[in-house]
Amino acid sequence: MNPRRRSVWPVLCWTFTTLLSVPLLSILWSVTKDSEGVWQHLSETVLGDYIANTLLLAVGVSTGTALIGVSTGWIVTNCRFPLSRILRWALLLPLAIPTYLSAYALTDLFQFSGPAQTWFRELSGCEHGDYWFPEVRSLPGAITILTFGLYPYVYLAASTGFSSQSASVTEASRTLGIGPWERFFRLALPLARPAIFAGLVLVLMETLAEFGAVDYCAVDTFSTGIYRTWISRGSHTAASQLSVCLLGIAGLVFFSEMIARQSARFHHSTQRTRMAEPAVLGRAKGYAVTVLCLTPICIGFLLPVGRFIALTISRGDSRAAELLGGLITNSLLVASLAMVVTVFTGLLLACIRRATSSPVTRTAVQIAGMGYAIPGGVIAIGVLGPIWYLEDLAVEFIEQFTNKDPGLFLSGTLLAVLMGYMVRFLAIPLNVIGAGFTRIPSTMDHAARTLGSSQVGVLRRVHLPLLRGSLVSAALLVFVDVLKELPATLILRPFDFDTLAVRVYHLASDERLSEASTSALAIVVAGLIPVVLLTRMMDDHGTATGSLQ
């Protein structure tokens, strides 16, 4: 007798997974196609630069974010000093600004004609060529901008890792004669390593996917290469083939994280984790540490936002009154639609993952959530391939019967944009709702079933009320991420459909940053929402885990 009834869940699950994997598969399929010489040309000219720059950027940014994130995370978790309570959440603020906005503002501030160098020349009397000043529009400049924009991922992961360490472990090491530095390197750091590594993986993924900032800093990476190959050379095949290279690197990062997660998992043997009392720093040390923690906040948040505010007040977008309403409406429309479809799909797949014990179905859900590791530009290229194919088939079919060309009824619509967003951001609801589900013991489902509820009844009457917080968090995170997203929006948006991000990109590309500042500020304000959410979670639980992953 087979104890398992034939269930609809695996079928549903594989349908969604297949749909969501189509973009990825279409990119992989492109390897077999002929790019009509474009790939040959790329490999002879810029491919070497793409590889070198992408790898240097990834190494530089991950080193920088690790240094800042781990040090600030450890200090804030283990020490008390002036402003420490404020700095604990303020260190997350750079998350509110998309890195391309930081790049626009910091470049504007520190370029030759910017206020920093102008002020320096006025003060010192130096002229052009008399002094050395670091070039912002360069690879080191891009590494610096991304480091200060992305370190909060490592900071959040590291402080979570450090704060979950039991005081008894530290006390035991002290009784064994281990000093503070040795304790940090031999105990605290290895114990927090899985969490820190998870944060670093997010940084790496973001760095590989980064388009706006590196494009503005004139650094040729795979991400910018894909966009240019598609826009300038019009070669979808070559762009897809470049995407495969980037996917290879992203896949390497993704699987190394999976392996690391499996091999390095630590559990406290005691049931209750007693938190260590933070050390109160003396006056001199305290102020030094405060300055140390304030520096990344200044560079990653205060300077860019300050610059945008100053530009908005002094000039701003002259067409703001005329355009801003439409831009905000478009941005809110796509963000809301994407939020609804993504969260609904995420909830459905998370339910399936909970309902089934089949490793195959669980793997399918895992695959569906892999889009977060794929750069937005790559997804956009992947979405367009199958959509064009379908469109061609449909157009041929319709023309046969009506003798009319129906036009771009799929690729030129919001449907393509939404598909792209769903593939890219499905991991957010999957993980946030999944984390919510882990807090609902399975006995609660069993209790409801023995009390007469069907599976759908359990979802409606038990899961949904208990998952309300997770659903809101997931919805907000998707909403804001879509609002900030640039490369996929640029490639997939319908003709003449501009969002705030697209408007900022175009104006900044034309060196019209004063006009871009108004839309940029609107994005920053929206970006503050998930940061506030995260800080509230930190206040509630002492740590905030999972929501970013």
Next chain:
Amino acid sequence: MISQMGLEIQNITHRFGRLEAVQDVTLSVAPGEIHCLLGPSGSGKSTLLRIISGLLRQHQGTVSIGESVVSDASKHQLPEHRQVGFVFQDYALFPHLNALRNVLFGMSARRSQVSQERARQVLADVGLGKHLESMPHTLSGGEQQRVALARAMVRTPNVMLLDEPFSGLDVQLRQDVRETTLRVLRASKISTVMVTHDPAEAMSCADRVSVMYGGQIVQTDQPQSIYRDPVDDRIARSFGLVNLVSFEERDGRCVTPFGEWTGETRRSFKQQDCLFVRPEELFIGPPVDGEPQYDVVRMIPEAATVIYEVRGNGTPAIYVRSLATEPRIEFKRVSVRLR
């Protein structure tokens, strides 16, 4: 043929991959009977409960409740359609609902006056009439357990399944809550299967006990019978200290180093050529010439009794239990005799 039993399971087998978690288990529980499943962790007790409730479908065998077969090779009634109450080890109260709404959860017409009255009455029956509006996290462990019981009881189930429901409670509270729970269940004539790994709990509250090892029921009987006549030494030892005593057959009599065994049954295990004697069936006295003598090596005081551990020359330890009110043994060498 379906018997008049409240619950009857026949030849149940269930596998997790290659592991046979439950092997050919047959069990029947009469209406109003409290039947304990006793066994170590991983012996298949909880799996069996999940099969009875319908949360898990067995690979082989039949589950019948009352007059009808609810699961066999051809059909499987879903848990929501069986009249089965389930109290979980962690109680599984819905944290977003107060005590009253937790109890109302499983009722069909939750808003009706009749349902409301019934839920309030059941909560009052378990002593929670003043906690109707309390949220689960504000209740003590014992109160949470009683809400879980009321929630399972309110649907007037034919079978009640209790999965270590008292393990999270402290000793005094456990006894009080257990008595309340079992009184309510017996009065309602509900067939109850309770999982526990505590033999003392099984002894004190079960009408019958089934001992499980490795997915099989090794022995089913009344608790005192299992205590006195266990089928093997695993069961004997799980119910407390036991002495394995060598014996000889002389003229149809059973003679041990501690005197002649006159008990009704021989109580020797098939695989071991020795007699099984509980510590309270022995007593200790001053050394007697001509009889084997033992050294008292340890005294273990318990609440109402004292256990003496004695050893002879090269013999294994012998345990003797005496009442704490009896005079303490002051001498080092002693004789041991059957009571």
